[in-house]
Amino acid sequence: MAASMGTVAPLSLRVLAECRVSKARACELRLPHGEVPTPVFMPVGTQGTMKGVSAHQLRALGCCICLGNTYHLGMRPGPDLIKKAKGLHGFMNWDQNLLTDSGGFQMVSLVELSEVTEEGVRFKSPYDGKQILLTPEKSIEIQNALGSDIMMQLDDVVSSTISGPRVEEAMYRSIRWLDRSIAGNQNPNSQNLFAIIQGGLDPKLRKKCLDEMTKRDVPGFAIGGLSGGEEKDHFWKMVTLSTDHLPHEKPRYLMGVGYATDLVVCVALGCDMFDCVFPTRTARFGSALVPWGALQLKHKQYAKDFQPIDRNCSCPTCKRHTRAYLHALFRSDTAALHHITIHNIAYQLNLMLSVRESILQQRFPEFVQDFMRTMYGDKKYPRWAIDALASVNITLD
Secondary structure (H helix, E strand, O other): OOHHHOOOOEEOOOOOOEEOOOOOOEEEEEEEEEEEEEEEEEEEEOOOOOOEEOHHHHHOOEEEEEEEEEEHHHHOOOHHHHOOOOOHHHOOOOOOOOEEEOOHHHHHHOOOHEEEEOEEEEEEEEOOOOEEEEEEHHHHHHHHHHHOOEEOOOOOOOOOOOOOHHHHHHHHHHHHHHHHHHHHHHOOOOEEEEEEEOOOOOOHHHHHHHHHHOOOOOOOOOOOOOOOOOOHHHHHHHHHHHHHHOOOOOOOOEEEOHHHHHHHHHHHOOOOOEOOOOOHHHHHEEEEEOOOOEEEEHHHOOOOOOOOOOOOOOOOOHOOOOOHHHHHHHHOHHHHHHHHHHHHHHHHHHHHHHHHHHHHOOOHHHHHHHHHHHOOOOOOOOHHHHHHHHHHOOOOO
């Protein structure tokens, strides 16, 4: 953000309540397309849509911010066309907030197609095989054309399971690329640029990145480079180290986290924003999220089950359809995937609303205990979750 030029970022964060026990907080995030109550889960719409769900349906579920993918939208249909449609909001007919990623994650997911240099990331297009150079400036240029409310810097992303000098190189490069991203932002008065904290699983590198990036007056910060297959014990320690050193008055976005337990634990560790393809992707395999885990609706046990997915869920799917119907539909019609996707998004959004309500009412620790009891029943709680919650004074019975 060009604070030195006297501009004010179109973002404000008001902390409404903080848990007296843990680091959980409930905030009101104000963005150009309206208020976002946090903690918030943001569904991922890779190419300007959730697969099988319309923008209108997403809005009806109470979603007030979702994601678009810079890499994919930049390739097809391209920024020029989207700009003519009055940005991604106009293109997808979405009147709520949008966050666009930088395209950097594809450095990991499409690693066999990419090469990283100081200039940027050279990709081989998965669509037509052409060589493309994505620089920090180019990423911001595309995101400026998309018109998202929150833009992410291009960072040098390495897998969270890698260690050694490459992690340090990527961390320092991400700081340099942040400066280039800030300089490249043409719309600092209408689009918020978030920095992405890197450093792998090395506490010293994470801390160095935090120290450097928080010197830059950007509107918000993301915790990057995690949830990529690393041990959960390392994961939660890097999350809490980050929230310990991030500014209190700015939003904290933990990237790529979407399992219900992870969401609840990471709210306790002080995170405000989350995104993940998990709820929508798992729906396409017939898996419906419920407070006690997930129902695999393609399994035979649901063939004659006339209950809704979850009796306590008020989403359109649970109001109208039974498990038996969805089981039958799953075998013959893609509409089943649509219905389960609607339910899973509703589940994630309602979970975060319940978390938020418990923070506002100063009963978050009790909420966490009830949530874990329901989720795991007589089964053992994951050790990492016990340790993570204990670190913020929440004990599980």
